Amino acid sequence: MAKIIIDAFGSDEGPEMVANAVKLARQEKDFEAILVGPKEQMYPVLEGVDKVEFIHTENFIENTESPVMAIRKKKDASIVLALQRLNEEGDVLLSAGSTGALLGGGYFITKRLEGIHRACLAVWVPNPHGGTILVDSGANMDTSPEILYQFAVLGAAYSEADLGVERPRVGLLNVGSEEGKGDKRAIETYKLLKDSSLNFVGNVEARDILNGVCDVLVTDGFAGNIALKTLEGAASSLLGALKKSIYSSTKSKIGGWLIKDAMKEALKDYSLDNRGGAPLLGIKKPVYKAHGNSNAEVFKIAIMEALAYAESHVEDRIIRILAEKE
Amino acid sequence: MAKIIIDAFGSDEGPEMVANAVKLARQEKDFEAILVGPKEQMYPVLEGVDKVEFIHTENFIENTESPVMAIRKKKDASIVLALQRLNEEGDVLLSAGSTGALLGGGYFITKRLEGIHRACLAVWVPNPHGGTILVDSGANMDTSPEILYQFAVLGAAYSEADLGVERPRVGLLNVGSEEGKGDKRAIETYKLLKDSSLNFVGNVEARDILNGVCDVLVTDGFAGNIALKTLEGAASSLLGALKKSIYSSTKSKIGGWLIKDAMKEALKDYSLDNRGGAPLLGIKKPVYKAHGNSNAEVFKIAIMEALAYAESHVEDRIIRILAEKE
Numbered sequence: 001m002a003k004i005i006i007d008a009f010g011s012d013e014g015p016e017m018v019a020n021a022v023k024l025a026r027q028e029k030d031f032e033a034i035l036v037g038p039k040e041q042m043y044p045v046l047e048g049v050d051k052v053e054f055i056h057t058e059n060f061i062e063n064t065e066s067p068v069m070a071i072r073k074k075k076d077a078s079i080v081l082a083l084q085r086l087n088e089e090g091d092v093l094l095s096a097g098s099t100g101a102l103l104g105g106g107y108f109i110t111k112r113l114e115g116i117h118r119a120c121l122a123v124w125v126p127n128p129h130g131g132t133i134l135v136d137s138g139a140n141m142d143t144s145p146e147i148l149y150q151f152a153v154l155g156a157a158y159s160e161a162d163l164g165v166e167r168p169r170v171g172l173l174n175v176g177s178e179e180g181k182g183d184k185r186a187i188e189t190y191k192l193l194k195d196s197s198l199n200f201v202g203n204v205e206a207r208d209i210l211n212g213v214c215d216v217l218v219t220d221g222f223a224g225n226i227a228l229k230t231l232e233g234a235a236s237s238l239l240g241a242l243k244k245s246i247y248s249s250t251k252s253k254i255g256g257w258l259i260k261d262a263m264k265e266a267l268k269d270y271s272l273d274n275r276g277g278a279p280l281l282g283i284k285k286p287v288y289k290a291h292g293n294s295n296a297e298v299f300k301i302a303i304m305e306a307l308a309y310a311e312s313h314v315e316d317r318i319i320r321i322l323a324e325k326e
Numbered sequence: 327m328a329k330i331i332i333d334a335f336g337s338d339e340g341p342e343m344v345a346n347a348v349k350l351a352r353q354e355k356d357f358e359a360i361l362v363g364p365k366e367q368m369y370p371v372l373e374g375v376d377k378v379e380f381i382h383t384e385n386f387i388e389n390t391e392s393p394v395m396a397i398r399k400k401k402d403a404s405i406v407l408a409l410q411r412l413n414e415e416g417d418v419l420l421s422a423g424s425t426g427a428l429l430g431g432g433y434f435i436t437k438r439l440e441g442i443h444r445a446c447l448a449v450w451v452p453n454p455h456g457g458t459i460l461v462d463s464g465a466n467m468d469t470s471p472e473i474l475y476q477f478a479v480l481g482a483a484y485s486e487a488d489l490g491v492e493r494p495r496v497g498l499l500n501v502g503s504e505e506g507k508g509d510k511r512a513i514e515t516y517k518l519l520k521d522s523s524l525n526f527v528g529n530v531e532a533r534d535i536l537n538g539v540c541d542v543l544v545t546d547g548f549a550g551n552i553a554l555k556t557l558e559g560a561a562s563s564l565l566g567a568l569k570k571s572i573y574s575s576t577k578s579k580i581g582g583w584l585i586k587d588a589m590k591e592a593l594k595d596y597s598l599d600n601r602g603g604a605p606l607l608g609i610k611k612p613v614y615k616a617h618g619n620s621n622a623e624v625f626k627i628a629i630m631e632a633l634a635y636a637e638s639h640v641e642d643r644i645i646r647i648l649a650e651k652e
Contacts, residue, residue, distance in 0.1 A: 064504075128567060138501055141509035175464055175551040178390075183467035183548045206552045207559035222509045225501040226532045226549050227556050233533035234560035238596065241454060245592035252588035258581025259572050266571035270564065 001032055001051075002307050003090040008037025009060035009078045010097025012293050018096075019045035021299035022052065028300075031307055034090065036082040055081055060097065067100035071108055077101075083109040083287075092286035092310035094277070094302060096294055103139050106283040113315060115322060118143065119282035120151045120221070121289060122158050123228060128269035129212020133159050133168075137278065138225035145188035148172075148218055149196065150322075154281035155216035156198055157317035162279075162309050163215075171204035171214030173223060178203070185220065193218070197324045210270070235270065276302025279309050282318070286310040327358055327377075328633050329416040334363025335386035335404045336423025338619050344422075345371035347625035348378065354626075357633055360416060362408040381407050386423065393426035397434055403427075409435040409613075418612040418636035420603075420628060422620055429465050432609040439641060441648060444469065445608035446477045446547070447615060448484050449554060454595035455538020459485050459494075463604065464551035471514035474498075474544055475522065476648075480607035481542035482524055483643035488605075488635050489541075497530035497540030499549060504529070511546065519544070523650045536596070561596065602628025605635050608644070612636045 006022070008015040015035075019042035022033050032051040035042055039056040046052050060078045061070040071080060079097055083105045086093045093110075095102055099121060106112070106119055120136035135155035140147070152170050159168035172190055174182040179190055181203060193200040201214050206227055209217065219227070246256035276298050277290040286309055290302035332348070334341040341361075345368035348359050358377040361368055365382040372378050386404045387396040397406060405423055409431045412419045419436075421428055425447060432438070432445055446462035461481035466473070478496050485494035498516055500508040505516055507529060519526040527540050532553055535543065545553070572582035602624050603616040612635055616628035 127563070141501070141512075173552065175467070175548060175555075183546075186467075186548070206555035207562070209556060210559055210563040220509075222501060222512070223549055223552050226499065226552050229501075229532035230535060230553050230556040231560050233536055234557050235564060236533070237453070237536040238561060238564060238593075241592040241595065242589060245588040246585050248588055248591075252585045255581040255584025255586075255588070259578045259585065260581075262571040262574055262578035262581070263568060265574075266567040267564075269567065 001030060002092075002310060003032040003034065004303065004306060004310075005034045005082050005085050005090045005093045006036065006303070007078045007082045007093070007095035007097055008035050008042060010095055010292065011290065011299065013295060015041040016045060017294070017296050018042065018299060020296040021294075021303060022046060023049060024296060024300040025303040029304065029307065034085060036078045036085070055085065057081055061101040063098045065098075065101070067098060067104035068108075070101060071104045079105050080109065086110055086285050086287075092288055092306045094288045094290055094306040096290040096292050096299065096302075099139055099289060102280055102287060102289055106280055106287050110287065111284050112282055113284055113318060116154075116282040116318075117147050117150055119280050120154055121278055122155055122281050123278045124275055125209060125217075125228065125231065126270050126272055126275075127210040127212055132209065132212065132214060133163070133216045134224050134228060135216060135218055135281070136221040136224050137228055138221045139280070140221040143185070143220045145185055145192055148185065148189040148220065149192040150282070152193055152196070152198055152216065152218045153321045154318055155218065157321055158279060158281055158314050159215050161314045161317040162312035165215045167199045168215035169201045169213070170198045170216045170218060171201050173206065173217050173219035173227065174203035175205070176203065177205055189218070197321065239267075274301065276300070276305050279314070281314065284315070286314070327356060328418070328636060329358040329360065330629060330632060330636075331360045331408050331411050331416045331419045332362065332629070333404045333408045333419070333421035333423055334361050334368060336421055336618065337616065337625065339621060341367040342371060343620070343622050344368065344625060346622040347620075347629060348372060349375060350622060350626040351629040355630065355633065360411060362404045362411070381411065383407055387427040389424045391424075391427070393424060393430035394434075396427060397430045405431050406435065412436055412611050412613075418614055418632045420614045420616055420632040422603075422616040422618050422625065422628075425465055425615060428606055428613060428615055432606055432613050436613065437610050438608055439610055439644060442480075442608040442644075443473050443476055445606050446480055447604055448481055448607050449604045450601055451535060451543075451554065451557070452596050452598055452601075453536040453538055458535065458538065458540060459489070459542045460550050460554060461542060461544055461607070462547040462550050463554055464547045465606070466547035469511070469546045471511055471518055474511065474515040474546065475518040476608070478519055478522070478524055478542065478544045479647045480644055481544065483647055484605060484607055484640050485541050487640045487643040488638035491541045493525045494541035495527045495539070496524045496542045496544060497527050499532065499543050499545035499553065500529035501531070502529060503531055515544070523647065565593075600627065602626070602631045605640070607640065610641070612640070
């Protein structure tokens with residue numbers, strides 16, 4: 001039976017919400033859980049639920065701390081204890097805490113897969129064509145072409161093994177579609193991807209991110225963060241303006257009521273409501289990041305995703321693709 | 327009287343459209359025009375219009391050519407002849423052609439302003455808060471902190487002198503709001519901007535691009551292109567999906583008809599319809615880029631913008647801000 005280790009700190013709603021999410025998830029699937037955090041906040045929720053263990057701690061790493069320093073100094077921080085336990089046993093670790101601390105802890109405690117330079121966060125970007133995995137989504141700055149090539153391998157392995165995409169199409173986020181476009185890093189990365197065993201479909205311009213032209217979109221964490229947050233901001237600003245103006249007159253209010261269902265249907269394809277988080281690819285054992293603003297329903301989804309991620313054994317696939325290159 | 331030199335090649339609709347745009351612009355403002363391109367296509371449109379001169383050529387630089395090579399080899403390309411004429415006389419050059427060729431020609435023929443490392447394209451990003459100038463919007467790859475600092479100076483000078491913004495707020499596009507976030511380039515650029523005489527408001531996350539938190543947004547051309555094209559793609563994809571789903575039933579069609587005016591009003595703030603182009607900042611004499619897909623009405627707007635840009639003497643302001651630093 002799968003065993004998940006959960007860092008109960010890090011989400012806005014706190015450990016009690018996490019305990020509620022575990023309870024919800026257990027109604028859908030049988031698994032063992034080890035919860036790392038303040039036992040007195042979680043125990044009352046989970047009293048009577050079996051196969052739940054607690055590792056009590058009241059310390060955690062905050063978003064504002066330097067992750068690497070904090071990982072080394074705060075020996076009893078929840079994420080440190082959780083990763084140490086993952087080294088000993090368990091199938092996957094789930095945390096809604098700081099991405100930096102998760103990455104740092106992944107590097108120093110659980111370690112990277114052999115030959116992997118950097119781990120990357122693989123966020124699923126929803127679109128009407130089945131979505132696209134963005135690697136890296138913002139965990140790594142100052143990368144190199146070799147690192148970006150590895151992100152492509154990590155993303156493709158995840159897309160194939162966990163999401164079930166056959167021969168995932170890998171695109172390189174770039175400023176133009178022709179070979180030779182972009183900065184030095186993009187130009188060199190293009191060459192590495194072209195010569196690889198991956199199903200490389202070439203450069204992808206940012207205006208096509210939502211057009212489903214690839215399953216895995218490769219980029220540096222800086223540009224990946226810019227793309228992801230620009231999407232978020234554009235959607236929220238445009239839809240906000242539309243809503244506001246629909247509420248501005250009786251006529252348009254009636255119109256708004258008449259298109260409500262159609263609007264909901266249209267926006268469903270762009271929604272992240274059914275996603276709980278994203279894997280940190282490239283670590284020796286599965287590590288999964290949940291959204292910081294999760295409620296129990298969303299964190300439950302993250303638990304299910306993390307368990308499925310562990311069961312898909314993406315690490316094996318990564319090692320296989322890397323070996324194909326030799 | 328202001329004199330504008332126009333590269334008549336480069337737009338999708340071609341030289342005849344450009345001649346029509348000149349005719350339209352002359353109905354609004356008195357100016358002299360020198361048109362560089364195939365005279366036989368433009369002369370019939372402008373017959374009888376005074377203060378119009380033609381430099382005949384049938385050669386031009388295509389988007390697919392290496393700009394630097396083409397600038398050096400194609401001595402009779404329209405952009406080469408136009409820039410050479412700009413060196414001799416005239417207040418501003420306008421072209422809808424390849425940005426690369428315009429940048430290359432600006433560097434090798436007209437030259438940069440003293441002390442300026444790179445010229446940058448300053449695209450105005452519309453939003454409900456008066457818009458934001460994005461420097462660089464995609465002309466330069468592989469920049470340094472010093473180059474990004476100069477983009478900030480160029481953008482601030484343009485915002486102040488041409489767009490009339492007092493003490494423009496300068497933001498740095500970054501992956502987080504705190505100092506110390508981002509890649510090495512962003513971290514170093516932050517320090518330069520903080521120590522400058524500019525009105526620096528700190529890091530700006532991509533989700534805030536449309537929220538009007540700054541007047542000038544500084545970034546490398548790679549990230550600038552990603553941000554700009556992600557905005558474009560998100561708007562087109564979302565609005566396309568909404569439209570499609572509104573047309574899917576009679577009920578929602580009626581609703582769509584009722585909210586039509588409200589929708590138009592809401593989207594006005596995000597529209598580029600009233601913009602004709604963007605300046606290439608940092609060149610010794612004013613150079614202005616028109617949209618490649620302009621029709622005569624939009625190219626007319628670009629002519630008016632280019633003339634206003636020339637009259638605002640942004641170069642003087644740039645030199646002044648750079649001197650303040652010493």
